[in-house]
Amino acid sequence: MANVNNNRLDLIIDEPTLTKINDAVTSLLSFLPQASLTDEERGSMVSMDVDNKVFADNVLIEAQGPAKNILPPFIDLQIFENDLTLAEQADAIASKFAEVSRRISDIHRIASSETMATSSLIYNLIHAANKAGVSGAKEPYDKLKKRYDKLGRKTDNGV
Template identity: 30%
Template sequence: MSDSRNQISMVMAEEAKAQIIDLLKQITDLMPFLTGLTPEQRKRLPKIEKRNKTFVKDVEAVIKNDASLLPSYVKPDEMAKDLELYEQLEELLTPLGYLYDRVRDTQMLAGSEAYTQALMVYNMIKAANKAGLPGANSLYNQLKGRFDRSSAVSTDEISNN
């Protein structure tokens, strides 16, 4: 989207940001069972989808009615707890996804507007330098390194360290 309008003009109060971070920590603390998976684990794990969720529920009903065919190491109660937690977390994903998308989109828009403005200022300084305006040369030299192919890599490496 190359809209030159300023669509967002806001700075979050530090107190509000701190409060939000605290609330997010409180939410995380309410779910001490949350875990992290590696990309390989995510890929490897069998997953519940719409078509096999019904199967899992059917198996749960069957073993609830008669678990006599199961070996002792199969724990029907554990499967029921896992399925219930899956469904509880599924209910949280929609509002969390909405919040994540809105925060990410707002961050992207704010960043885009800041970068667009920075590019505009850079191009003005570049034009002023080309026109020979006093003081423009030092400003241009300070900023132009960002666009030199050879120094762009080293500038990124320096800023990431």
């Protein structure tokens, strides 16, 4: 009999591939500067949205041109330009990682949903067998129904 569930992903990631993925992520992380923020810092710092990016680009243009002679010597335009470039680079990298994260999240959701659909199906079959008095169904039913008991659901009237 064919699988009764819609199974979009019928595979596993083999150990060598999983090792390669983990090694690649570790390698990628080693190329990035060490930086971390507290939740408070994350909430208090200004982000780089489109309007802020345009403004920062315009400030750099003006600071390197017409306003160059009026800036105090303690303003290091190279540091400012480096920060602007790093923000652009981080944005491009973040976009790629967002794509990876979305794909991994989708894989996780699909696999989890398929797992739970099959789990519920098998549980309901065991439940039906127990109700019908099938030998060997009571013990697995009693073990498995604890999940529904935790959720406050009645399992004797159907699931």
